[in-house]
Amino acid sequence: MNGSKLLRVLGALVVLVLLGIGGFIAYAWEREIPAAEPPAVSSIDPELVQRGATLAAVGNCNVCHTKEGGEVFAGGLALPTPFGTIYSTNITPDPETGIGRWSEEAFQRSMRSGVDREGRHLYPAFPFDHFTKVTDEDNRALYAYLMTRKPVKAEAQANDLPFPLNIRLAVAGWKLLFFREGVYQPDTAQSDEWNRGHYLADGLGHCGACHTPRNSLGAEKKDQLFAGGEAEGWTAYALNQNSPAPLPWDVDALTHYLANGWEEHHGVARGPMAPVTANMMSVPESDARAIATYVTSVMGEPTPERQARADKVRDQATRHPPGIQVQAAGGQTVPVAATSQDRGALIYAAACSSCHDAGRPVPYGGLPLALSTATYGPTPLNPINVILYGLPAPEGERGPIMPGFAGVLDDAQTADLLAYIRATFSDKPAWDDVQDLVRQVRSGKEHTDLQSLSSGGSAPANPTRRETSW
Amino acid sequence: MVALTVNGQSHQIEADPDTPLLYVLRDELHLHGAKYGCGLGQCGSCTVMVDGQAVFSCVTPVLLLEGREITTVEGLGTIESPGPMQQAFIEEQAAQCGYCIPGMMMRAQALLQRNPGASDEEIVAHMEPNLCRCGTHMRILAAIKRAGGLMQMAAGGSTTDTAKRAG
Numbered sequence: 001m002n003g004s005k006l007l008r009v010l011g012a013l014v015v016l017v018l019l020g021i022g023g024f025i026a027y028a029w030e031r032e033i034p035a036a037e038p039p040a041v042s043s044i045d046p047e048l049v050q051r052g053a054t055l056a057a058v059g060n061c062n063v064c065h066t067k068e069g070g071e072v073f074a075g076g077l078a079l080p081t082p083f084g085t086i087y088s089t090n091i092t093p094d095p096e097t098g099i100g101r102w103s104e105e106a107f108q109r110s111m112r113s114g115v116d117r118e119g120r121h122l123y124p125a126f127p128f129d130h131f132t133k134v135t136d137e138d139n140r141a142l143y144a145y146l147m148t149r150k151p152v153k154a155e156a157q158a159n160d161l162p163f164p165l166n167i168r169l170a171v172a173g174w175k176l177l178f179f180r181e182g183v184y185q186p187d188t189a190q191s192d193e194w195n196r197g198h199y200l201a202d203g204l205g206h207c208g209a210c211h212t213p214r215n216s217l218g219a220e221k222k223d224q225l226f227a228g229g230e231a232e233g234w235t236a237y238a239l240n241q242n243s244p245a246p247l248p249w250d251v252d253a254l255t256h257y258l259a260n261g262w263e264e265h266h267g268v269a270r271g272p273m274a275p276v277t278a279n280m281m282s283v284p285e286s287d288a289r290a291i292a293t294y295v296t297s298v299m300g301e302p303t304p305e306r307q308a309r310a311d312k313v314r315d316q317a318t319r320h321p322p323g324i325q326v327q328a329a330g331g332q333t334v335p336v337a338a339t340s341q342d343r344g345a346l347i348y349a350a351a352c353s354s355c356h357d358a359g360r361p362v363p364y365g366g367l368p369l370a371l372s373t374a375t376y377g378p379t380p381l382n383p384i385n386v387i388l389y390g391l392p393a394p395e396g397e398r399g400p401i402m403p404g405f406a407g408v409l410d411d412a413q414t415a416d417l418l419a420y421i422r423a424t425f426s427d428k429p430a431w432d433d434v435q436d437l438v439r440q441v442r443s444g445k446e447h448t449d450l451q452s453l454s455s456g457g458s459a460p461a462n463p464t465r466r467e468t469s470w
Numbered sequence: 471m472v473a474l475t476v477n478g479q480s481h482q483i484e485a486d487p488d489t490p491l492l493y494v495l496r497d498e499l500h501l502h503g504a505k506y507g508c509g510l511g512q513c514g515s516c517t518v519m520v521d522g523q524a525v526f527s528c529v530t531p532v533l534l535l536e537g538r539e540i541t542t543v544e545g546l547g548t549i550e551s552p553g554p555m556q557q558a559f560i561e562e563q564a565a566q567c568g569y570c571i572p573g574m575m576m577r578a579q580a581l582l583q584r585n586p587g588a589s590d591e592e593i594v595a596h597m598e599p600n601l602c603r604c605g606t607h608m609r610i611l612a613a614i615k616r617a618g619g620l621m622q623m624a625a626g627g628s629t630t631d632t633a634k635r636a637g
Contacts, residue, residue, distance in 0.1 A: 343533065346488035350531030355510050393598065403511035403599070407523035408534050 028172030030119040033109065035101035038093050044144045052145025055138050057279040058287065059131075059204035063272075064088045074098075074152040079125050080232075083218065084161035086125045094151035107143045108136060113181055114171070121171035123159070124179075124218065133184040133203035178219035197294030200287060207295070210236035210272065226298050228378065233441070234271035235381045237373055241300045244376040246426070247310045248302035254292035259285050261399070265314060267367035267374075268400040270391055271382065278394070309427075317368035344420025347413060351405060352421075363400040370425040380418050380431045384441050387414055411438040472532045476501065477545030487533035492516045494532050495542060503543035503572040507601075514600030517573035518542045524580040543572035546579060554624060555579050558617035559610075566604035574600050578614040586621040 056062070065088045067076040075090040093100040099107065099117070106117040114128030115121055122128060134142075164170050184203055186195040201207045210231035212220040221227070228238035237244055247253075247265050257263035261277035269277040280288055302310065355366035369375050374383040390404030409417065415435035422430055472483045476499060485494050495501045495518070504527050507515035511526035518527045519541040547553030552560060555575045565571045574597070581588055581596045588596070593614050602610060 346533055347531055349488045350490050351529045354529065401512060403526050403529060405530075407525045408520055408530050410534075413534060 024172070025169075027176070028121070028169050030109075030113070030115045030121070032119045033103060033106040033117050035117070036103040036106075038095055038100040039147055041148050044148055048141050048144040049148050051138075052141035052143070054283050054287075055134075055142050055204055056145055057282045058200055059142070059206070060276055060279055061091070061142075062279070063275045064125075065091050071150070071152040071154065073146065073149055074154040075156055076154060078157075081125060081218065083165050084159065086123055086159045086161070087157040088125075089156045090152065090154045091146055092149050092152040092154075093147045094153050097153050097155050098151060099146065100151060104140060104143050107146075108139045111139050111142075112183075114175065114179070121168045121175070123168075123171060124174065127206040127209045129179055129220065130203055130206035130209065132179075132181050133199065135183055138204070174217065174219070177217070191293075193290050193293050194297060196287070197290035197292065201291045201294050205291060207239070207291075211239050226295070230381075231272045233381070234273075234385060235377055235379050236272075237377060239295055240298050243299050243373075244378065245373045246313050246371055246376050248306060249292075249296055249299060251289065251292045251296050254296055255285065255289040258291060259283075259288040262363040264362050265367075265371050267372055268363055268391065270386060274394075313370050317370040342416075342420060343413070344416040344418070345424075347409070347417045348420055348424075351409075351417075355402070366402065368425075369421055372425070375421055375426045376428055380422070380434050380437060381441070383418060383421070384414065384434075384438050387417065388438070388441060406442065411435050411442065414438045472536055474532060474535055474540060475538070476540045477542060483532055485532060488531045490528050491518070491530045491532050491535060491540070492527035495527060501542050501544050504576075505569055505572060507569070507573075512599075512601075513570075513573075514577060515570050515573040517576045517600060519576055519580050522580060522583055524577040541576070541579075543575050546575065554620035555582070555614075555617045558620055559613045562609050562613035562616055564606055564609040564613040566602075566606045570600060570602045570604075571610075574602070574610050574614075578617065582614070582618050582621055586618045586625065588618060590615070 062072050064077055064079065065073045065075050067074075067078075067088075070076055071092070073090070073092045075088040077088045079086045079088060090098040092098040095101050102110075102117045109115055110117070110122065110126075111128065111131045111134055113132070114124065114126065159166065184199045187198070190198075208220050208225060210229050211226045213224050213227055213229045214220055226239035227242065229236045243249065245266060249257075249266070253263050253266060257266055257269065258277060258280050260281070261274065262268040352366070352369075356369055358365050360366075372383075374380075374386070377383075386402065387409065388404055388406040391400055391402040392404075393399055393401045405414075412435055415438055418434050418438075419430060422428065472485070472487055474481050474483050474494070476495070481499060483494055483498060485498060492504055492506060495504050496506075504518050505515040506528060507513035509528050511529040514526070516526055516528040517524050519525070519539075520530070520535065521539050543556075547556045555578060559565065559571060559575060564574075577597060577600050578593070581593065585592070590611070593611060597611070597614070
């Protein structure tokens with residue numbers, strides 16, 4: 001190859017690269033939408049605001065956009081990601097530090113395309129890959145709701161991300177690879193209820209954000225819908241045909257769980273799921289039922305073997321010998337004698353049995369562990385969290401509680417207890433490296449979100465629902 | 471046979487290893503301060519300290535406690551010479567029926583031992599697991615606050631130091 005030919009080839013390459021960069025920037029470029037005066041609250045239809053409140057509860061907006069002890073929607077919550085820490089933004093209508101100067105058009109675009117008013121790409125910690133499915137009409141209601149909240153002055157904290165992720169243009173590349181913009185398209189072969197559930201679960205509800213595994217770049221693996229993921233130091237169990245729940249979920253059970261935060265034969269929501277169900281309490285039960293209809297369809301009908309096993313487990317766990325009266329709430333129990341001299345069995349007998357074997361129904365009593373998804377789960381992460389730190393009482397509300405045992409159980413004792421529970425109450429193989437995981441959880445390496453252990457204090461409470469439930 | 475250290479004294483315990491600590495304290499060691507309330511770790515009347523942390527003795531098997539330091543309300547002082555926590559509860563007259571009080575004192579002790587200057591918010595948050603059905607919470611909180619002051623005074627050596635720090 002002679003010199004001039006080489007130069008020509010190089011020149012062509014440079015032109016191609018420049019065209020590529022230019023094309024990418026043209027693709028990535030988003031215009032700024034002019035700042036608008038905040039709409040007068042009196043001009044906003046209260047009925048629209050009410051619908052927006054319900055939708056915001058489905059979207060769990062308050063959970064990420066509120067920091068501990070902070071004002072609702074004023075942002076500032078640290079969201080640890082494998083790539084760095086992102087801080088949630090202020091979505092109150094404060095004109096300086098919130099979204100007060102966002103027109104409805106700017107809000108619609110942020111939900112549909114993941115771009116802020118100024119035209120900057122938002123990080124996918126804001127789940128625009130789900131919110132893109134939300135209809136214009138629902139976004140209008142959400143906008144009406146947010147613009148009628150109390151404006152709070154709170155500057156968003158700068159994200160702590162390494163180069164090049166701190167360049168927002170990089171998000172455009174991520175979008176090119178993983179993001180498909182577009183409102184939800186109903187499946188005409190399915191019922192209206194199923195479509196409503198799919199729309200809510202895949203859109204605002206963003207269930208897959210935790211329950212679908214993510215790839216190395218943090219995007220959900222679309223071919224592994226609901227195959228199980230993780231969230232803030234908790235396992236988000238699979239919601240597809242691999243659901244580890246010993247009793248397969250059905251529409252009634254899942255509706256009750258979503259709408260109340262507990263279900264008699266599946267137990268209580270905890271970890272990051274607790275604020276989700278707390279929010280769902282203010283949502284019409286028909287929406288919980290729609291979501292349950294869709295999610296159970298993804299799980300599919302249990303195989304006859306699984307159903308037979310489930311029937312056996314339920315029978316064993318809920319049967320009481322003749323003459324034994326189920327204890328009333330508030331009744332006193334004494335622990336049963338241990339069935340063996342294994343250390344795990346002894347700990348179980350004294351520390352766990354008085355609630356979990358008392359026959360007192362959930363949520364007042366503890367779930368028999370043979371019915372607990374945690375007993376059958378792929379990792380012991382969730383039961384470690386619960387054994388060490390318990391279920392703190394939700395602030396200002398009634399809720400299931402459990403004492404934590406971090407103060408008395410050391411790592412080896414916790415591992416023994418878990419090994420006993422796994423071997424006794426499930427038909428699954430033993431977990432590996434339990435003691436090491438206990439140590440990591442205790443040292444904070446697992447970033448367990450203890451705040452979310454107690455069901456979200458900032459969740460809009462619905463006293464009527466609570467009154468009928470407990 | 472389990473060896474327990476309670477309020478600085480070693481005991482050889484006859485009870486089975488899965489016996490809750492509360493039963494051993496009350497029935498074998500005749501320390502009747504810790505109370506049986508719910509038996510479920512939900513009311514706090516059985517609270518004692520293990521290695522400085524508040525635990526529910528009704529759901530804590532003695533086999534976990536070999537070689538660990540257990541403190542009950544009897545370990546905080548005597549009738550003749552009450553400790554600062556007990557003194558503060560007497561001065562504030564914080565008990566009505568009194569059933570929850572030993573548990574309240576032990577949970578509060580665990581906090582103040584770490585941080586005698588705990589704020590009101592910290593105290594309220596820390597005391598959340600313990601229930602009082604008489605409704606003397608405000609006096610209990612005042613007593614805990616007072617106990618913190620007494621502990622700081624004792625640690626500071628002189629009242630003027632404490633006054634300066636408080637100021």
